[in-house]
Amino acid sequence: GENVEQHPSTLSVQEGDSAVIKCTYSDSASNYFPWYKQELGKRPQLIIDIRSNVGEKKDQRIAVTLNKTAKHFSLHITETQPEDSAVYFCAASRAAGNKLTFGGGTRVLVKP
Amino acid sequence: EAGVAQSPRYKIIEKRQSVAFWCNPISGHATLYWYQQILGQGPKLLIQFQNNGVVDDSQLPKDRFSAERLKGVDSTLKIQPAKLEDSAVYLCASSKGQNLGQPQHFGDGTRLSIL
Numbered sequence: 407g408e409n410v411e412q413h414p415s416t417l418s419v420q421e422g423d424s425a426v427i428k429c430t431y432s433d434s435a436s437n438y439f440p441w442y443k444q445e446l447g448k449r450p451q452l453i454i455d456i457r458s459n460v461g462e463k464k465d466q467r468i469a470v471t472l473n474k475t476a477k478h479f480s481l482h483i484t485e486t487q488p489e490d491s492a493v494y495f496c497a498a499s500r501a502a503g504n505k506l507t508f509g510g511g512t513r514v515l516v517k518p
Numbered sequence: 519e520a521g522v523a524q525s526p527r528y529k530i531i532e533k534r535q536s537v538a539f540w541c542n543p544i545s546g547h548a549t550l551y552w553y554q555q556i557l558g559q560g561p562k563l564l565i566q567f568q569n570n571g572v573v574d575d576s577q578l579p580k581d582r583f584s585a586e587r588l589k590g591v592d593s594t595l596k597i598q599p600a601k602l603e604d605s606a607v608y609l610c611a612s613s614k615g616q617n618l619g620q621p622q623h624f625g626d627g628t629r630l631s632i633l
């Protein structure tokens with residue numbers, strides 16, 4: 407089955423700096439890659455996703471890149487703000503069934 | 519649009535007892551998922567329904583866990599008997615369908631503590 411590895415497990419950045427989280431996946435048939443943000447005690451919330459026919463996608467301060475050949479994808483947050491502090495999860499799925507396999511999560515702390 | 523509703527939010531039981539969780543998905547969403555999230559880990563899929571049929575239950579411990587979605591809308595997940603390792607947050611999610619890239623929307627979860 408699919409295996410998703412996520413690094414780093416914790417990330418501390420100064421407000422205004424950039425944060426980068428990287429994920430690798432094992433199943434070459436995976437072609438949908440969402441990112442979720444989870445604040446303490448709350449539900450995971452979809453913040454951005456990318457499909458295999460796209461190499462990069464941006465939404466304001468958030469961007470995701472995908473390298474299908476290397477089987478890795480990354481989340482980039484620019485101009486970080488204290489409200490970006492949370493746990494971020496990457497995930498991967500195949501077209502059929504839409505079952506998501508999640509990475510282990512990255513705890514991001516933005517220091518003011 | 520109302521989100522995914524789950525109840526209860528918290529549950530504390532002793533090992534070997536039984537417990538049930540309830541989920542009501544977003545209106546019109548055909549696909550419903552139950553995930554288990556152990557503290558410090560990412561969610562792990564337990565079971566996926568498409569309408570009232572099971573699509574994937576390969577990671578559901580069927581000797582103690584069961585789930586149903588009889589009318590293709592709301593769903594219940596049951597654990598009987600509970601073990602200490604079942605302590606986790608149980609998340610329900612829904613999506614419009616199984617097609618590529620249909621985003622999954624999560625509920626707030628039920629935090630289960632086993633004593």
